[in-house]
Amino acid sequence: MTLEKTEVSLIGVAVALALLSLVAPNWLIFTTTLAISTALVVMGVVMLMRAGLVSFGQGLFYCLGGYAVGLGGRFFGITDALLLIVLGVAVTVGVAMILGLLVTRYREIFFAMLSLAFSMILYGVLVKSHGLGSTDGFGVVDWTILGFLPGSGESSSRIALLMALALALGVALFLNRYFRSSIGLACEAIRENEVRVEYMGISRKQVLYINYVIAAAVGSIGGSLTALAAGHVDPTMAYWTVSGEFVFIAILGGTGHVAAPFIAALIFTLVRTYAIELAPNAWQMILGIVLLLIILFLPKGIWSLFTRKKRVAS
Amino acid sequence: MLTVWAILIDGFIYASWLFLVAAGLTVIYGVMRILNMAHGSLYALGAYAAASALGWYYAGGGDQLIMAFVIIAASAIMVGALTGLVIERGLLRLMYGRDEVLMLIVTFAVLLILEDVIKLIWGTTPYSAYQPYAAMGRINIDVLTVSGYDLMVLAVSLVIGVGLWFWLERTKVGKILRSIIHDREVSEAMGVNVRRMFTITFMIGATLGAIAGGITAPIISVVPGLGVEVIVMAFAVVVTGGLGSITGAAVGAVIVGLARATSIHTMPELELFIIYAVMATVLIFRPNGLFGQVIARKI
Numbered sequence: 001m002t003l004e005k006t007e008v009s010l011i012g013v014a015v016a017l018a019l020l021s022l023v024a025p026n027w028l029i030f031t032t033t034l035a036i037s038t039a040l041v042v043m044g045v046v047m048l049m050r051a052g053l054v055s056f057g058q059g060l061f062y063c064l065g066g067y068a069v070g071l072g073g074r075f076f077g078i079t080d081a082l083l084l085i086v087l088g089v090a091v092t093v094g095v096a097m098i099l100g101l102l103v104t105r106y107r108e109i110f111f112a113m114l115s116l117a118f119s120m121i122l123y124g125v126l127v128k129s130h131g132l133g134s135t136d137g138f139g140v141v142d143w144t145i146l147g148f149l150p151g152s153g154e155s156s157s158r159i160a161l162l163m164a165l166a167l168a169l170g171v172a173l174f175l176n177r178y179f180r181s182s183i184g185l186a187c188e189a190i191r192e193n194e195v196r197v198e199y200m201g202i203s204r205k206q207v208l209y210i211n212y213v214i215a216a217a218v219g220s221i222g223g224s225l226t227a228l229a230a231g232h233v234d235p236t237m238a239y240w241t242v243s244g245e246f247v248f249i250a251i252l253g254g255t256g257h258v259a260a261p262f263i264a265a266l267i268f269t270l271v272r273t274y275a276i277e278l279a280p281n282a283w284q285m286i287l288g289i290v291l292l293l294i295i296l297f298l299p300k301g302i303w304s305l306f307t308r309k310k311r312v313a314s
Numbered sequence: 315m316l317t318v319w320a321i322l323i324d325g326f327i328y329a330s331w332l333f334l335v336a337a338g339l340t341v342i343y344g345v346m347r348i349l350n351m352a353h354g355s356l357y358a359l360g361a362y363a364a365a366s367a368l369g370w371y372y373a374g375g376g377d378q379l380i381m382a383f384v385i386i387a388a389s390a391i392m393v394g395a396l397t398g399l400v401i402e403r404g405l406l407r408l409m410y411g412r413d414e415v416l417m418l419i420v421t422f423a424v425l426l427i428l429e430d431v432i433k434l435i436w437g438t439t440p441y442s443a444y445q446p447y448a449a450m451g452r453i454n455i456d457v458l459t460v461s462g463y464d465l466m467v468l469a470v471s472l473v474i475g476v477g478l479w480f481w482l483e484r485t486k487v488g489k490i491l492r493s494i495i496h497d498r499e500v501s502e503a504m505g506v507n508v509r510r511m512f513t514i515t516f517m518i519g520a521t522l523g524a525i526a527g528g529i530t531a532p533i534i535s536v537v538p539g540l541g542v543e544v545i546v547m548a549f550a551v552v553v554t555g556g557l558g559s560i561t562g563a564a565v566g567a568v569i570v571g572l573a574r575a576t577s578i579h580t581m582p583e584l585e586l587f588i589i590y591a592v593m594a595t596v597l598i599f600r601p602n603g604l605f606g607q608v609i610a611r612k613i
Contacts, residue, residue, distance in 0.1 A: 054415045102598060108415050109349050113553050114597055117590040120546060124586025240546055244422055251419065281433040288426030295420060296408065 006176055010259065014169040021161050029161050031269055033229040036164040038249065039265035040171060040222030044215035045250040046261055050179070051211055052191030053107065057115030058246050060122055061216040063238035064092045065223025067126070070233040073141035081143045081163060081228055088224040089217050096216035104208040119238045126235035137234025140227050160229040167225065168262070171218055176258045178214070187211050248291055254301020264302060320458055321575045327464045329571025330471035334529065335544055336551040336563045337478060338522030344558030345491050345515040347414055351421040352401065353523045354545030355428035359397055360390040360524030361540060362436050364531040368443035382446045386528045394524025397428075398517040406516065407509075425541070433538055440537045447532040467529055474522070478560050491515065495558070550593040556603030565604055569596075 021029055041062045048055050068088035072078045078087065103114050127135055145159060178184045186207045189197045197204050227233045236242060245268075253264030275283045298304060339353045367389040368382060376382075401424055409420055450462035482488040493501040494508055502508050527540075534540075547570075552558075555566025570589055577588040596604060 054419065056418075102594075105601065106597075108413070109418055109557075110553070110597070110601065112415060112418060113349075113549055114594065116546065117550065117553075117593050121587055121590045121594070124584075124590065127586065128583040241542060244426075247419065247422070281438070282430050284426040285430035288423040288430075291423040291426070292405070292420065295416065295423070 004176075006258070007173055010169060010172050010176070013259075014165050018162055018165055021158055021165075026157060029157050030229065031273055032266070033157065033161045033164045034226060035266040035269040036161075036168045036262065037222045037225035037229065038246070038269060039262040040168060040225070041219040042222075042246050042249045042253070042261040042265055043171065043175060043258075044219035044222075045246045046253070046255050047175070047187070047211055047215040047218070049250055049255050050184075050191065051187035051208055053111045053208075054247060055115040055215075056112045056240055056243050056247060057117070057119035058215075058219050059238045059240065059243035060115070060119035061092050061096065061219035062223035062226070062242070062246075063119070063122055063126070063233075063235070064088065064095060065220030065225075066227035066233040066237050067132075067223075068092070068220070069143075069224045069227040070138060070140050071132075073143065074138070079141060079144045081145045084143065084228070085167070085221060085224040088220045092216050092220035093213060096213045100209045100212040100216075104205060104212055116240050116243065119243060120240055123235050123238040123240075126238065133234070135235060137232060140231050140233060143228055157229065160225070164225045164229070167221055171221065172258050172262070175218075179258065183207055183210055245287075248287060251291065251294055252301060254298075254303040256300055256303040260301060260303035267302075316457065317579050319456070321572065321579050323455070323458060323460060324578070325572035325575035326568070327460070327468055327571075328574055329567040330468040331526075331530065332547065332551050332567035332571055333475060333564055334467070334471050334526040335523070336548045336555075336567060337474060337560065338519035338526070339548050340552045340555070340558055340560060340563040341478065341522065342516055342519035343552070344560075345495055346512055347558075348406065348417045348421065349414065349549075349557070350519065351418060351545060352424035352428055353421075353519075353548060354541030354543075355425050355432070356394055356397060356520045356523035356541070357527035357530075357544050358432055358536075358541035359393050359428065360527030361531040361534075361536045362432060362441065362527075363389040363393040363524070364528035365441040365443040365536045366436065368445065368531070369441065372443070372445050377445075377449075379446060379449050382449075386446075386531070387525070390524040390528030391521050394521035395517050397524070398520025399513070401520070402513050402516040406512075410512075425545070429538070429541065432541075438538050440535045441531075442535050443532050445532070463532065467533075470529060474525075475560070475564055482560065487511075487514070547589065550589050553603055554593045554596045556600075556605035559603075559605040562603055562605030 017032070021032075024032075041058055044061065045055055045058050048058075065085075065088040068091045069084045072084045072087045078084055099118055103111060103118075106114055126132060132138060145163065186197060186202050186204075189200075189202075190204050190207060194204055197207075223237065226237075249264045249268050250261065252268065253260035253262075272283065275286060279286070294301065335353075335357060338356070339350060342348055342350050342353075364386045367385045371382065371385050405420070405424065406417075409417060447461065447463045450466065452459045452461050453465065480488075482491060490501070490506055491511060493504070494506065494511055498508060551566040551570050552563050553566075554569060555562030555564070570592055573588050573592045574585060577584045
């Protein structure tokens with residue numbers, strides 16, 4: 001198996017970021033970790049978008065991943081970060097396999113609203129669970145990685161970033177191949193014309209189901225990483241406006257390339273860090289206006305800026 | 315037995331409020347095929363406009379209940395119709411003919427913008443205009459007491475429901491709108507000015523949202539983020555009843571209202587859960603809602 005150009009660049013960027021983290025200030029490391037975690041959830045939204053489905057409820061899996069980390073540490077005494085992430089993925093895949101049977105029967109706004117409803121159900125349950133801190137959520141236990149305690153403060157956040165980078169690289173390499181696998185391509189075909197896909201002998205239900213479950217698992221990893229890096233989980237992770245932000249980032253990046261969600265999430269997180277300080281009451285307005293501008297002028301997201309340049313050059 | 319009565323009374327009062335909130339949403343979807351996420355913001359705009367107008371009125375020494383209602387209606391209708399006009403003419407017009415899902419995202423952007431516009435105009439401090447609510451007192455039914463204002467909301471909701479039904483089923487404009495719902499292209503070919511009808515529909519839908527907010531303003535404390543909470547509730551109602559159907563919105567509101575009241579009186583911790591659980595259950599068995607139409611798939 002030889003590496004392709006995209007794979008080489010993905011590995012290169014990940015290694016470069018890992019090296020940069022040795023000199024970068026602490027806040028930047030933390031922001032980058034959050035951006036990578038967010039990008040993983042957005043990746044799930046993008047996977048569904050490629051199949052023509054818009055999910056306003058991806059926060060469900062984000063929240064499941066986060067709470068699995070929190071609860072695993074609190075009630076089962078698991079402290080190993082990787083084990084906690086695996087636990088989150090296992091729980092999420094279980095939930096997604098049940099929900100997937102239902103939601104993959106729906107399209108367009110019905111899919112959007114149903115996924116929103118399920119994520120709001122989780123939100124409603126968590127808000128009323130007083131044992132889990134209700135709306136305040138609760139803190140995540142000090143985690144270890146492979147039997148080694150990363151300490152606190154700077155070294156801990158650096159190790160969280162390295163872990164996020166490694167996982168994100170793995171996911172990106174996998175999805176890069178997945179998008180061009182027969183299932184990945186069938187998703188795009190379903191977006192274009194479902195009935196013709198059925199005529200070709202492909203089961204659209206099966207394709208959408210598998211795609212939905214993988215998207216959920218990827219989103220769960222993002223949620224787990226956020227919980228580990230931030231050290232706290234709360235029910236807002238499942239609130240529908242959070243899912244709306246994921247949709248925003250997905251549209252900002254576009255569905256053209258596996259790297260697009262990462263770039264979009266990094267821009268989003270960095271801009272938000274400043275915007276909330278400078279203009280706390282205009283941040284959402286900026287988001288809304290940018291979203292409209294992208295829909296009107298860059299329907300394929302910021303990634304299309306790169307591809308357009310390439311075409312002009314050649 | 316007392317609980318049953320309490321559930322029925324609370325349920326129907328809550329259902330009438332839900333119908334008020336959901337009516338505009340379903341009218342817009344029915345005619346224009348746009349699921350308007352910004353509907354919650356119009357509700358919030360109406361609530362803020364009514365609350366600050368009432369604030370002026372009562373601060374100026376006014377204490378007439380009738381005047382208070384005139385003020386609520388006038389401020390809500392003004393702000394709703396104006397915002398509706400601006401959104402439809404300024405933005406949605408550029409997007410007609412695109413995917414339903416894309417329109418959903420466009421209206422999500424409008425929601426984000428309006429949320430901050432509200433914060434910029436009214437700030438983040440809560441507004442309250444409790445005077446009309448207090449002035450209407452409470453009515454005793456056996457051992458239960460019901461607020462007079464809540465009963466008035468129920469009456470307004472009935473009037474608006476019947477009015478909408480009459481408008482769509484018995485007037486010329488309603489007939490034209492139904493022809494657009496049925497087949498847009500043929501109506502256009504028959505000389506219907508579809509664009510103007512869209513503008514009218516969107517303004518009426520937006521006004522309905524603002525009226526719902528205006529009427530609710532005396533009951534609640536008007537705070538930022540109000541619209542975001544309301545919109546999901548309204549979605550649950552219209553999706554349960556079937557998108558685009560007035561009857562569906564009414565039935566959906568009654569089902570969701572009664573389910574919520576039952577939950578509050580018996581298992582309060584399930585309150586939020588039950589609304590979406592009802593919606594999910596209905597969708598499992600009737601994918602297009604109770605009164606929704608099945609759309610034939612095109613090959």
